[in-house]
Amino acid sequence: MARTALISDTDPGVVLSLSNELYRVGFTEIEVCHDGINAVDKAFGCYPDLVILGLDIPGKNGLAAAVEIRSRLKIPVLLLAERCDAEIVKRAADNGIAAFLTKPLRTQDLAPAIALAVAHTEEVEVLRERIEDLKETIEDQKVIEKAKGKVMELNGLTEAAAYRLLQKTAMDRRKSLRKVADEVLGKGLY
Incomplete structure (x- = not known):
């Protein structure tokens, strides 16, 4: 079964690392963009199974894009950040963001984060239903x-x-x- 992921980050090295790891864990298509506006548009166009957004992407920051995506698509969204404060974590949690990944990215952290994010998102959707x-x-x-x-x-x-x-x-x-x-x-x- 085809699994699609959407990545939006400004760092090409991070995008490449994420792409490689996503392919390794079973994703077959990776959509990439570098700003929040395009991330939202692509998400609504390709209906990915997973979205990973850099917190500091231009146009529309990652959290704003994530909130917009989660409002219409009930899929796991992960945020990627160099740092985050308690307010951002609270806003992310309140809006159904599944997990945070930190930069510099450790690829071994991605598979467990995805597994937990998918399980959490499915559980939340069952509870909402x-x-x-x-x-x-x-x-x-x-x-x-x-x-x-x-x-x-x-x-x-x-x-x-x-x-x-x-x-x-x-x-x-x-x-x-x-x-x-x-x-x-x-x-x-x-």
């Missing part, structure tokens, strides 16, 4: 509870009886309980 599912479930429950209350009020039913009526209607109509609840609230079904 779960959160979205839970939000949807909570919203469904709120709507169902409102519909149940309306059915209780209109028909003089107990809570349990109103819920059973909603469930039976959903089964009879082969619709979800949420859709029946929406109908009750929107059309005054009962």
Whole structure:
């Protein structure tokens, strides 16, 4: 399976070292650019599996480019820096940046950083999906509870009886309980 990486840094030696190591660990295509604006454009054009950005690249610094890329692509992004302060690390962490690599680059650090970044990014995405599912479930429950209350009020039913009526209607109509609840609230079904 083809794996693509995007590298953006101004140091040709670093780009060459990163490229060689990425090929060694299984990447088959390496896209290269030397500024943040092109990095963002290339990322949105080639949808790489991994992005490595120099923190001090021109046009748009690496952190700004990384934040923009991460906002649309749920892929691991690593930053490469000679130094970084606590504020930059916090901003990077808050925006889903997977790891920092330091210059001078030690190629033996790259494979573990990539492995951790990929695992971390996948884990975060699974958690985000779960959160979205839970939000949807909570919203469904709120709507169902409102519909149940309306059915209780209109028909003089107990809570349990109103819920059973909603469930039976959903089964009879082969619709979800949420859709029946929406109908009750929107059309005054009962």
